Amino acid sequence: DQQVKQNSPSLSVQEGRISILNCDYTNSMFDYFLWYKKYPAEGPTFLISISSIKDKNEDGRFTVFLNKSAKHLSLHIVPSQPGDSAVYFCAASVTNFGNEKLTFGTGTRLTIIP
C-alpha cells in the first residue's frame, strides 16, 4: 500500500522553463511534506518542506504547493537549470514526539534539456 505516490517516473523540461513535479498521498495524518533531490551515487539531500497548516512554501527557485483536500502536493522549479537534473523524491511524515519517520514516494527523474 503506497501511501505516497509519484506517478511520473520521468520528466524532461527545457532549460529556463518551469518544472512541475507532482506527488499524491493517502494518509490524512501526514503533517509534514518534504522534497529531496538525489544525484547518482550520492545520498538524497533535503530541498524544501511544507507543514500541513500551510498551502505554499517558497525558497528561491523552488516552491512547494499543498492541496490537502486533494491530498496532493507539487514542486515548482523556476527557472529550471541543468544542475536541477536529478531524481526527486516526495516524502511525508507524522510528527511523533520528535521522531520523524519519513514515507517516500518512488521518485521522478527530472532531465533539464539545455
Next chain:
Amino acid sequence: DAGITQSPRHKVTETGTPVTLRCHQTENHRYMYWYRQDPGHGLRLIHYSYGVKDTDKGEVSDGYSVSRSKTEDFLLTLESATSSQTSVYFCASHPPGASGYGYTFGSGTRLTVV
C-alpha cells in the same frame, strides 16, 4: 567533513552469508534510520533508532537486524543474505523535532548478493 559516513561503499557477497553495514554520524543526532532504495519502490524504511540501544522495525525489516551501542554508530546486519536484498542502502539521521528540516543522509552502500 561528512555528517554521516557509510561503510563499505560497495560490497559483493554470497547468498547465505551474514553482512554488516556501518553508519557513523558526527552530528550527535538522536534519531537514526536505515533505508533501502530499489527501482519502482523509492526508499523504504528497514529499521530505525531513537536512542542508544533503542531500536524499532520499519516496513521492510524481515531478514535484517540493527544495533546501536553508541550515539554515533548504527549497524545494519543481514543475517543470511539473499538475492532480494541486493539494493542500495542509505543511513540517515536527524535531531529531535526536525520536522520540516529533513534528514541528513549518507552516500549509500551498494550491496550485491550473488
